Ligand SMILES: O=C(O)CCC(=O)C(=O)O
């Protein structure tokens with residue numbers, strides 16, 4: 001019916017993220033807007049936010065409406081294009097319009113802009129907002145046409161001022177039945193009203209969708225406008241409204257514009273500048289670099305850029321560069337010796353992307369572990385201007401995005417932040433801040449120079465500067481948790497003055513610690529179809545840690561170097577006396593006691609419970625945790641003894657036959673020895689009564705073992 005009689009207009013000169021969102025919402029509700037000014041340069045004055053201008057929009061519409069100026073039944077709906085979403089179909093909008101008895105209806109807002117002096121001329125209203133906003137309006141064609149022509153307007157004049165003066169002209173107001181939608185029956189301008197709106201899921205015949213409601217006026221606005229300072233609020237609402245995300249279908253807007261690269265020939269794939277940044281000492285960088293290398297994207301389509309600002313990481317980066325840099329399309333490295341600060345380096349990486357005429361710019365900071373090798377490909381396929389893979393510190397709510405901003409531009413929690421971070425809600429989220437890892441479409445980069453788009457901005461750190469620029473340019477930043485992409489490393493407690501500092505990360509980066517240091521066959525210890533090895537009666541033998549663990553532990557001890565004298569007097573012990581002394585270093589001497597205790601609890605205790613059924617002691621206690629060194633010319637063996645433990649664990653830290661000869665543990669009661677010990681495997685045996693034992697003589701080289709007397 002009337003649908004054919006309504007003309008919908010907007011002004012947009014080019015495709016932007018906001019315009020895509022507008023178009024999508026229009027399509028969702030079957031609306032076909034006429035776009036004015038497309039492909040032209042903006043003529044509406046300085047195109048700077050919060051500055052007057054936009055008269056051009058009036059002149060464009062004037063021309064477009066010329067043919068309809070006498071068409072009495074024709075309704076015209078005008079909306080801005082970059083910061084507007086339709087929330088309903090045209091029938092509903094027309095019905096609501098007719099109820100107002102207006103012939104011209106404008107949206108209202110709480111600020112009298114651009115001329116606050118005009119406030120006193122405005123009629124007083126009982127409820128709702130008093131002041132005209134020109135981003136959303138509608139009316140009958142002849143009346144709108146008359147309003148547009150009530151006085152001449154220059155392209156660079158302010159459109160809102162023009163309409164405001166029209167509205168404040170009482171004659172014109174009365175003649176045109178010119179009204180404001182005070183209560184947002186149709187038009188919701190968000191500026192100054194963000195706390196007055198809420199989303200709620202509404203179920204109709206077909207499905208559930210999120211709708212907007214004004215909780216002050218109890219209306220359900222049909223078109224929403226993120227005017228003034230409310231852009232990020234509209235961005236947040238836009239993640240759900242207009243069926244972007246529905247409870248049943250979840251992320252519907254994720255599929256918009258998505259592309260598929262699977263059939264693209266390598267030579268036709270987009271080229272990517274992959275920019276790696278080492279700005280702080282970071283645990284587990286070797287693994288990080290392997291994940292970079294494992295990305296499923298042809299290296300011949302990737303330009304590699306590395307900024308390393310951390311001396312400690314030089315060997316890690318160098319070994320990666322030596323092995324792999326040649327496979328990339330090009331390679332550039334900035335080392336700590338270049339002493340280039342972070343923001344400059346990041347700007348240089350943008351320049352590198354320009355020089356190489358890249359299609360995409362992909363940042364991966366050293367704390368970003370891309371466990372999913374398809375990350376880069378999936379992000380390109382998502383086809384957004386800026387998109388980040390969601391990365392979270394395991395078990396924490398710390399991620400690489402912010403859901404909302406405070407007024408000063410700092411972190412604020414959004415209503416859905418935790419649902420997103422915990423993957424209870426999956427999708428593609430328009431957010432005001434991302435960092436650490438993201439993909440940028442270089443078409444956008446090419447539009448702006450370093451004065452507009454840079455990591456360098458006074459009083460901002462590099463990430464904040466970049467995001468703040470993107471926000472100002474109305475470029476959307478999306479973060480995706482559609483699939484798992486990876487996780488974040490926590491670098492806070494990383495102390496590179498220690499030897500093997502990653503060994504100390506069992507608390508802050510447990511997942512990565514386990515991955516590097518727990519024996520890959522550890523789960524086999526609990527395989528019901530397998531019997532735990534038992535080389536001597538009640539002496540069990542189980543894989544527990546990796547070679548890397550063993551090597552790192554030996555390095556820690558040798559770097560510390562203060563091996564005990566092997567004497568009976570030992571001031572490290574409470575009694576000050578050891579009947580059967582070894583040459584050893586205790587864990588607490590290298591600050592690794594708490595780490596060892598948690599290791600015992602998480603990894604050793606389950607094996608103990610599995611092999612010695614019925615004994616539970618959680619957490620395990622242990623006062624004696626140490627690494628023993630046997631050497632022919634130092635202390636080559638240990639005489640028979642009992643341990644003061646309920647059970648003892650004895651981990652072989654190096655390799656018999658290669659690192660040393662001889663050695664092993666002999667259990668006298670059973671006349672049974674374990675001499676072919678395996679690096680990273682532990683012996684676990686009772687400490688007293690039955691398991692009288694001795695350390696066999698090392699005849700050559702050095703033997704290292706890790707001993708713990710559990711539950712003394
Ligand atoms: O050398 C061995 O394997 C045994 C070491 C031992 O029994 C001890 O340190 O208490």
Ligand SMILES: [Fe+2]
Pocket residue numbers: 641642643648693
């Ligand atoms: Fe012992």
